[in-house]
Amino acid sequence: MHEATTETILQDLRTLVADAEALLAATAGQAGERVEKARAQAESSLGRARARLATIEAQVGAKVRESARATDAYVRENPWRAVGIAAGAGLLVGLLISSRR
Numbered sequence: 001m002h003e004a005t006t007e008t009i010l011q012d013l014r015t016l017v018a019d020a021e022a023l024l025a026a027t028a029g030q031a032g033e034r035v036e037k038a039r040a041q042a043e044s045s046l047g048r049a050r051a052r053l054a055t056i057e058a059q060v061g062a063k064v065r066e067s068a069r070a071t072d073a074y075v076r077e078n079p080w081r082a083v084g085i086a087a088g089a090g091l092l093v094g095l096l097i098s099s100r101r
Helices: 002-026 033-077 079-100
Strands: none
């Protein structure tokens, strides 16, 4: 559930950055001191958001790779235990699906 929440947040941030970029592009022709000041502030905030998003994506990617390595190592060290866990999970999923019918 944590990973799904993280991915949802990252997708929301990507959408926000894309929307902000579109808004800045749409208002590029607007003139005036207040508009220019607001655009400069928005561009600065957008740059920080892009950098933070890239950092978060890199951190999440690193954690996913580390988790995959740890899982692979565990399965290689304990193959029969991993098979048993997978079989138990499959049985549980099968029972849950059959009880819904």
